[in-house]
Every structure is written in C-alpha cells, then in structure tokens.
Amino acid sequence: xxxxxxxxxxxxxxxxxxxxxxxxxxxxxxxxxxxxxxxxxxxxxxxxxxxxxxxxxxxxxxxxxxxxxxxxxxxxxxxxxxxxxxxxxxxxxxxxxxxxxxxxxxxxxxxxxxxxxxxxxxxxxxxxxxxxxxxxxxxxxxxxxxxxxxxxxxxxxxxxxxxxxxxxxxxxxxxxxxxxxxxxxxxxxxxxxxxxxxxxxxxxxxxxxxxxxxxxxxxxxxxxxxxxxxxxxxxxxxxxxxxxxxxxxxxxxxxxxxxxxxxxxxxxxxxxxxxxxxxxxxxxxxxxxxxxxxxxxxxxxxxxxxxxxxxxxxxxxxxxxxxxxxxxxxxxxxxxxxxxxxxxxxxxxxxxxxxxxxxxxxxxxxxxxxxxxxxxxxxxxxxxxxxxxxxxxxxxxxxxxxxxxxxxxxxxxxxxxxxxxx
Amino acid sequence: xxxxxxxxxxxxxxxxxxxxxxxxxxxxxxxxxxxxxxxxxxxxxxxxxxxxxxxxxxxxxxxxxxxxxxxxxxxxxxxxxxxxxxxxxxxxxxxxxxxxxxxxxxxxxxxxxxxxxx
Amino acid sequence: xxxxxxxxxxxxxxxxxxxxxxxxxxxxxxxxxxxxxxxxxxxxxxxxxxxxxxxxxxxxxxxxxxxxxxxxxxxxxxxxxxxxxxxxxxxxxxxxxxxxxxxxxxxxxxxxxxxxxxxxxxxxxxxxxxxxxxxxxxxxxxxxxxxxxxxxxxxxxxxxxxxxxxxxxxxxxxxxxxxxxxxxxxxxxxxxxxxxxxxxxxxxxxxxxxxxxxxxxxxxxxxxxxxxxxxxxxxxxxxxxxxxxxxxxxxxxxxxxxxxxxxxxxxxxxxxxxxxxxxxxxxxxxxxxxxxxxxxxxxxxxxxxxxxxxxxxxxx
Numbered sequence: 001x002x003x004x005x006x007x008x009x010x011x012x013x014x015x016x017x018x019x020x021x022x023x024x025x026x027x028x029x030x031x032x033x034x035x036x037x038x039x040x041x042x043x044x045x046x047x048x049x050x051x052x053x054x055x056x057x058x059x060x061x062x063x064x065x066x067x068x069x070x071x072x073x074x075x076x077x078x079x080x081x082x083x084x085x086x087x088x089x090x091x092x093x094x095x096x097x098x099x100x101x102x103x104x105x106x107x108x109x110x111x112x113x114x115x116x117x118x119x120x121x122x123x124x125x126x127x128x129x130x131x132x133x134x135x136x137x138x139x140x141x142x143x144x145x146x147x148x149x150x151x152x153x154x155x156x157x158x159x160x161x162x163x164x165x166x167x168x169x170x171x172x173x174x175x176x177x178x179x180x181x182x183x184x185x186x187x188x189x190x191x192x193x194x195x196x197x198x199x200x201x202x203x204x205x206x207x208x209x210x211x212x213x214x215x216x217x218x219x220x221x222x223x224x225x226x227x228x229x230x231x232x233x234x235x236x237x238x239x240x241x242x243x244x245x246x247x248x249x250x251x252x253x254x255x256x257x258x259x260x261x262x263x264x265x266x267x268x269x270x271x272x273x274x275x276x277x278x279x280x281x282x283x284x285x286x287x288x289x290x291x292x293x294x295x296x297x298x299x300x301x302x303x304x305x306x307x308x309x310x311x312x313x314x315x316x317x318x319x320x321x322x323x324x325x326x327x328x329x330x331x332x333x334x335x336x337x338x339x340x341x342x343x344x345x346x347x348x349x350x351x352x353x354x355x356x357x358x359x360x361x362x363x364x365x366x367x368x369x370x371x372x373x374x375x376x377x378x379x380x381x382x383x384x385x386x387x388x389x390x391x392x393x394x395x396x397x398x399x400x401x402x403x404x405x406x407x408x409x410x411x412x413x414x415x416x417x418x419x420x421x422x
Numbered sequence: 423x424x425x426x427x428x429x430x431x432x433x434x435x436x437x438x439x440x441x442x443x444x445x446x447x448x449x450x451x452x453x454x455x456x457x458x459x460x461x462x463x464x465x466x467x468x469x470x471x472x473x474x475x476x477x478x479x480x481x482x483x484x485x486x487x488x489x490x491x492x493x494x495x496x497x498x499x500x501x502x503x504x505x506x507x508x509x510x511x512x513x514x515x516x517x518x519x520x521x522x523x524x525x526x527x528x529x530x531x532x533x534x535x536x537x538x539x540x
Numbered sequence: 541x542x543x544x545x546x547x548x549x550x551x552x553x554x555x556x557x558x559x560x561x562x563x564x565x566x567x568x569x570x571x572x573x574x575x576x577x578x579x580x581x582x583x584x585x586x587x588x589x590x591x592x593x594x595x596x597x598x599x600x601x602x603x604x605x606x607x608x609x610x611x612x613x614x615x616x617x618x619x620x621x622x623x624x625x626x627x628x629x630x631x632x633x634x635x636x637x638x639x640x641x642x643x644x645x646x647x648x649x650x651x652x653x654x655x656x657x658x659x660x661x662x663x664x665x666x667x668x669x670x671x672x673x674x675x676x677x678x679x680x681x682x683x684x685x686x687x688x689x690x691x692x693x694x695x696x697x698x699x700x701x702x703x704x705x706x707x708x709x710x711x712x713x714x715x716x717x718x719x720x721x722x723x724x725x726x727x728x729x730x731x732x733x734x735x736x737x738x739x740x741x742x743x744x745x746x747x748x749x750x751x752x753x754x755x756x757x758x759x760x761x762x763x764x765x766x767x768x769x770x771x772x773x774x775x776x777x778x779x780x781x782x783x784x785x786x787x788x789x790x791x792x793x794x795x796x797x798x799x800x801x802x803x804x805x806x807x808x809x810x811x812x813x814x815x816x817x818x819x820x821x822x823x824x825x826x827x828x829x830x831x832x833x834x835x836x837x838x839x840x841x842x843x844x845x846x847x848x849x850x851x852x853x854x855x856x
Contacts, residue, residue: 002670002673003670004670004671004674004752005670010753011749011750011753012750012751023674026826026827049479050476050477052477052479052507052511053477053478053479054479055479056479056480056503056505056507057479060503113822114750115750116750116822116823117741117742117744117748117749117750117822117823118741118821118822118823119580119741119819120429120433120579120580120819120820121429121822123580123581123582124580124581127442127581130442134454137453137454137456137457138454138456139456140456141454141456141457141458141506141519142457142458142504145503145505147458147505147506147507150510155506155510156456179432182428183428183429185424186423186424186425186428187424187425187426187427187428187429187821187822188424188425188426188427188428189426189742189821189822189823189824190822191424192824192825192828193822193823193824193825193828338825338826338827339674339751339752340745340748340751340825340826341825342751343750343751426820426821427817427820427821428820429819429820430816430820433579433580433816433819433820434579436578436579436580436581437578437579439581441577441578441581441582441583442581442582443582443583445583
C-alpha cells in the first residue's frame with residue numbers, strides 16, 4: 001500500500017492543496033487532506049483598511065468568483081449602514097453576476113476536459129469563454145476583478161449599444177453551449193470517464209453540508225437565489241437545475257443546465273432593466289453593527305460576515321467560501337474509486353482554494369465525539385486542543401525565530417534593504 | 423447516441439477556419455473604451471485634497487506639494503491595481519484612466535512615474 | 541571490400557538508419573502537433589519546434605534522483621532508441637524488399653518494437669519515484685491489453701500473402717494489386733492499437749499528465765529526456781512505416797524517387813490519422829481500456845483473421 005501525494009504542486013490542481021491518497025494497487029483506500037497553502041491573511045488585512053479599500057481587497061479573494069465576494073461584502077456593509085440601493089444598480093449587479101457565472105462554468109467545462117485528457121474540449125470552451133470576457137471588459141473595464149461595485153450601488157452604467165452587443169454574443173454562446181451539452185452526453189470516452197465516479201448520496205450531502213452544483217447533482221435543490229433571494233432575483237423567472245445522478249456526470253449536467261438558465265436570466269435582466277440612478281451616496285464611517293450575507297457564487301453558497309464599530313475600518317470580516325463546504329465531501333466521494341479518478345472528482349466540485357484558505361479553528365476536545373461518529377475515515381487538520389490566538393507582536397516574533405533557526409542572517413538582509421534604491 | 427468520436431465533424435470543420443489565436447505582438451487587440459490602464463494626472467486641476475491617496479487600496483499614489491497651488495503625483499506602477507478608485511474619488515477631474523497596458527519594464531526605477539505640470 | 545563494410549555502416553547510421561529516422565521523427569512530430577493545433581482552432585508550433593526542443597533539452601542539466609539506479613536509469617532511453625532503429629531495418633521503404641529480410645522478420649520486428657515498452661517499464665521502476673512506479677505498472681498492464689489485437693491484425697495480411705516476412709508481404713501485394721483492400725478492417729484495428737503502443741490519447745494512461753505528473757518519464761530530464769522524446773517520435777515513424785508496408789502496399793513498382801514520395805505520403809497519412817484520433821477522444825481508465833481491447837478490438841482482429849483465411853482458400 002503506497003501513499004501518492006496529489007499536491008501541493010500537481011498538474012491536476014490549479015491551486016496548491018495537499019491530498020494524500022492511500023492506494024492499494026489502483027484502488028483508493030483513504031484520503032488525507034491538508035489545507036492552508038493559499039492563506040494570504042486577507043481577513044486580517046481587511047481590518048486595517050477602510051471600507052472603500054476593502055472592496056478591492058475582498059474582490060481579489062478569488063479571480064473567478066470575484067464579483068460574488070465583492071457583492072456579498074458590499075451587501076453586509078450596506079445592511080449595517082441602512083443604505084437603500086437603487087433598483088438599476090441591483091439589476092446591473094445581477095447582470096455582472098450572471099455573466100460571471102457563465103464564464104466560470106465555461107472555464108470549468110474546459111478544466112474538466114483537460115483533467116480527463118480531452119484537450120479539444122478545453123480549447124473550444126475557453127475560446128468561447130473569451131467572448132464573455134470581452135463582454136465583461138466592455139461593461140466594466142476589466143476582464144477579471146471587475147470592480148463594478150461601490151458602497152451604495154455600482155460605478156458604471158450600461159447603455160443601449162452595450163445591451164445590443166450582449167444580446168448578440170448571447171446568441172452565439174447559446175448555440176455553442178447546446179453543442180457542448182451534446183458532446184458531454186454523447187461522446188463515449190467522456191461519458192465513460194464521468195459516469196459512476198465521485199458518488200455522493202443525498203444523505204451524505206445533507207450530513208457533510210455540500211453546497212452548489214455538487215449538492216444539486218445529488219437531488220438536493222439548494223440554491224441561495226431561490227432560498228434567500230437578493231438583488232434582482234425575486235423579480236426574475238428561472239428554475240433551479242437539479243439532477244439525480246449523484247456522480248460527476250450529474251455535476252456536469254447541472255453546470256451546463258445552469259449555463260442555459262443564465263443565458264435566459266441575462267436576457268430577462270436586460271429586458272427589465274429599470275431606469276434611475278446607479279448609486280446612492282455612502283458615508284465613510286459605517287455605524288456599529290454586524291451582518292451576514294449569502295450569495296450564490298458559481299461554486300455554491302458564499303457567506304460573508306462583517307462587524308462594524310462606527311469607525312471607517314471594519315472590526316472583523318469573515319469569509320466562508322463554498323469550496324470549504326465541499327472539501328469535506330471529497331473524501332467521501334473518492335471512496336472506492338481509482339487513482340485515475342482523483343483529478344476529475346476533485347475538479348468536479350470546482351475547487352477554488354484561494355477562496356477557501358482562511359483561518360479555521362477546530363476545537364477537537366469539545367466536539368471530538370460528534371465528528372468521529374458522523375464522518376468516519378476523514379482526517380482533519382491536526383491542531384492542539386488548547387488553541388491560542390496570537391497577537392501581532394507574538395506572530396512577528398514567531399516568524400523571526402522560525403527564519404533564524406533556518407540560518408537566515410537578518411543583519412545581511414538589513415544591509416541589502418538599505419542599499420537598494422526603492 | 424453515445425459513440426466515440428462525436429466531435430469528428432466539428433473538428434474537421436474547424437480545420438478550415440481561421441485560428442482563434444491572435445499573434446501578439448504582431449497584432450494587437452483594441453481595448454474597449456472603459457478599459458482601466460495607466461493613470462493620467464492633470465496637475466493644473468489638482469487642489470491637493472489627497473482624497474485619491476486616502477482611497478487607494480494599495481498606497482500607489484502620493485501627492486507632493488511643489489509650491490503654491492502646484493502639485494505633483496508620484497504613481498507606483500508596480501503597486502497600482504488599476505481599480506480606478508482614485509479617478510472616481512477625485513472631485514476636480516484631475517485623474518483620468520487611459521487604456522495603456524503595456525507597462526512591463528526591466529528597470530524597477532522606471533515604474534515610479536512622476537507626473538507634474540511640465 | 542571497403543564498400544562491403546562502409547555501405548552497411550552508411551545504411552545503419554545515415555540512411556535508412558539513425559539520421560534519416562531522426563529527421564523523419566522530427567517531421568512526424570511537427571505534423572502531429574501542427575495538425576492537432578489546427579483541428580483545435582489554434583496556430584500551433586513553427587516547423588523547427590521539435591528540433592528546437594531537442595536541442596534545448598540536450599543543453600539542460602540532467603538530474604538523477606538520489607535513490608535511482610544510475611546505470612540502468614541512464615541506459616534505458618538509448619536501449620529503446622536502438623531497438624526501434626533496428627526494427628526499421630527490416631521494413632521496405634520503397635520497392636519490394638527491405639535492407640535486410642528473411643522469413644519470419646515480421647515477428648522479429650514486432651518483438652523489437654516491444655523492447656521500448658519494457659525499457660520504459662524498467663526506467664520507471666528504477667526511478668524509485670512514486671509516480672514513475674505507478675506509471676511503469678500501467679505501461680506493462682497496457683501492454684497486455686493491446687498486444688493481442690495488434691498481433692492478430694498484423695498477422696492477417698501475412699496469412700493472406702503466405703509469408704512471415706514484411707518484404708514477402710510487400711512482394712505478394714505488389715504482384716496482386718488491390719488485394720490489400722481486403723485487410724482494411726485489420727488496418728483500422730491496427731491504427732487504434734498503435735495509439736496504445738505509442739501511448740497517445742485515449743490510451744496515454746502510463747503518461748497521464750494530470751494524474752501521475754509524468755508517469756514513467758517523471759524523473760527524466762536533460763539529455764535523457766531529449767532522447768526519450770526522440771525515441772517516441774522514431775517509434776511513431778517506425779510503426780507508421782510498418783502499417784504502411786503491411787496494409788497499404790500499393791505503388792511499390794514506381795521508380796525510386798516517386799516510390800520514396802509515396803512512402804512519405806503513406807507514413808504521414810498514418811501519422812495524421814493517429815493525430816486526428818487523439819484530438820477527438822478523452823483518456824480512458826486502465827480497466828476501461830482492458831475491457832475495450834479484449835471485448836471489442838480482439839474479436840474484430842480475430843474476425844479479420846478468419847476473413848483472410850477464408851479468402852486465401854477462395855483465391856487460391
């Protein structure tokens with residue numbers, strides 16, 4: 001029995017994360033996970049920046065679902081401040097959100113094709129994704145990290161020429177997506193690789209708390225846009241795409257189904273866009289309070305929590321990305337599969353480890369029995385039972401000591417720093 | 423019908439199409455009008471309120487006073503995230519976003535751009 | 541006297557030996573990559589790319605893992621290359637006879653073409669890297685899957701021609717034109733199993749980049765990796781030549797220059813077919829591949845064999 005490390009650096013993973021797969025021949029016996037390779041300290045950095053600066057920081061939590069994080073954060077702040085966002089701004093935010101969902105699902109289709117060695121699907125779907133990126137650049141000014149949100153509304157308006165361009169591109173995209181649905185359901189080698197792997201039953205979804213397309217492919221009809229509507233969704237007409245296959249093939253069908261729903265949603269948004277102003281004036285100091293907001297990112301339910309204390313900087317920002325909820329389910333999905341299925345099963349939950357790696361505190365002593373009973377064979381991060389929270393000064397000392405023990409000479413470094421021009 | 427080689431016809435059709443790749447730098451794409459590139463500073467309109475400095479997420483812009491009602495801006499192109507918040511915050515229209523994006527350089531000193539009236 | 545010694549050396553080293561095969565291999569790799577790119581709506585590499593890759597790789601540092609068995613690890617790429625070049629000496633390029641031929645050289649060619657697979661296996665196992673070991677095991681497992689259909693498919697024209705020599709097969713079909721059309725089913729089976737031999741999608745399981753990084757070739761770098769890639773290119777040319785000689789033996793009576801052009805066209809046609817097949821399919825799992833080869837390809841090859849037996853009786 002051998003342990004194959006998938007990650008932290010591996011061609012199957014687009015971002016670093018460590019999966020230790022115990023193999024018996026080609027069958028998987030156990031999966032161990034280590035998280036945290038992409039931790040950047042965003043939540044702590046958000047505490048020392050004003051709300052306006054935090055908008056841009058939170059946007060960069062993830063590149064693919066950047067609008068989701070930005071909007072969820074802005075919702076919290078606007079709720080604490082009691083601002084009424086004008087309807088036109090809500091519709092523009094919905095438009096950009098749905099365009100983001102389209103580009104994210106097309107990206108996923110290409111990545112799934114690449115993981116099973118089907119590079120042609122990758123090239124074709126990413127070529128079509130370029131059309132969406134061009135639309136987003138035309139609307140907002142950038143292909144990724146759109147920065148269209150501002151506290152109290154949006155920063156850029158949409159005119160009729162842009163609307164016409166969006167509708168024209170949508171026609172092309174719908175045709176191409178119908179072709180990809182055909183390929184995904186009729187190409188023999190692809191269907192063989194996607195079917196029957198990564199099984200997750202409905203009970204497991206509810207027990208492990210999976211969200212997004214991973215949950216909807218097992219028959220759990222959970223979609224924040226319907227359960228807890230926000231922005232323009234109460235007035236729009238769409239259906240939640242649910243599938244009963246419970247495996248990677250089901251997740252593929254859910255995502256291409258959602259693509260078709262998104263095209264219809266964009267059409268409705270453009271047709272019903274109300275007129276009016278695009279932003280209300282927002283104060284620099286947000287009064288004290290706390291708020292939670294949920295947003296249906298392309299990967300699932302994204303949760304943000306903001307606590308304000310009356311100054312112009314937030315006191316605490318907390319981000320719970322959808323991939324964190326889905327990662328626990330990966331071990332369960334991989335039971336009984338082959339090594340060859342690991343890349344596609346991990347890719348099927350659409351992992352975004354940049355979103356996921358925040359500080360997680362697990363208090364093993366208090367809830368050990370609960371965990372051991374509910375989810376067997378899943379190993380969590382090893383933490384000491386007496387967890388301590390480090391202050392800034394203690395963290396800095398720890399860092400300096402760590403490097404000194406490895407032989408870094410700080411006097412040399414200081415001299416180099418002083419000599420350099422910037 | 424599930425069969426291998428479903429994409430055969432499409433693939434053969436694509437063989438005769440023009441490639442989707444643009445041979446940069448021989449051919450360049452025109453950026454859309456709203457594209458956020460390098461910052462442009464008009465020194466004659468600046469009144470030195472420094473709202474742009476306050477709102478910049480990455481401390482990329484500094485405003486220095488050179489004399490009476492005369493200001494200069496120092497933009498750190500390697501710190502700028504091209505968000506455009508400074509241009510939005512400025513009440514005097516002194517900052518504008520151009521569509522210049524080919525800003526890479528081998529010399530770090532080139533990335534600190536000093537803009538003043540002359 | 542000197543000619544008797546120099547001429548074989550020229551044959552082995554230059555034409556149709558090492559130099560000719562290397563150049564053909566580079567051309568075949570270029571055709572494969574350019575065609576694949578055009579089918580995927582991309583631009584693809586320029587014509588000198590395979591040669592540039594070879595030169596650049598040869599200039600890089602060779603890193604041998606600490607636990608790897610040095611001599612065997614280093615020798616494997618060259619053993620594979622040598623076996624593949626040897627196999628080519630028995631294949632007719634133009635005309636009806638190869639450089640060296642004897643009764644039974646079809647079997648020798650097939651066994652010589654198995655040596656690269658075994659040397660990859662040894663190279664992978666002696667790398668003592670986890671990914672290389674998994675890849676090595678997969679290589680040998682895959683060998684058991686595609687060998688039988690490949691042998692059966694290649695034996696069908698041999699049976700029809702009544703000769704175990706590749707040159708003999710070429711001579712038979714040369715004197716009985718159009719009879720090679722009876723073996724087209726075998727040609728289809730042979731092309732699909734050639735994908736398995738050359739480890740291309742959908743059978744590139746030992747070298748699955750997204751699953752086991754580089755598979756058997758994970759730990760190879762520098763000059764060794766350059767020669768492994770050269771071996772893979774040369775192998776594709778040799779197998780394309782074998783398929784062209786056995787299944788597409790037309791135009792063999794032409795004058796040397798035209799015959800050489802016909803040979804080039806046939807080899808590039810087979811390479812283009814392989815490239816097309818690898819563009820339109822996804823990679824299979826090893827158990828799915830075994831199922832496919834044993835339940836689908838082997839019966840088809842057997843059917844072709846039976847058809848050739850019947851035809852031999854009818855035509856005689």
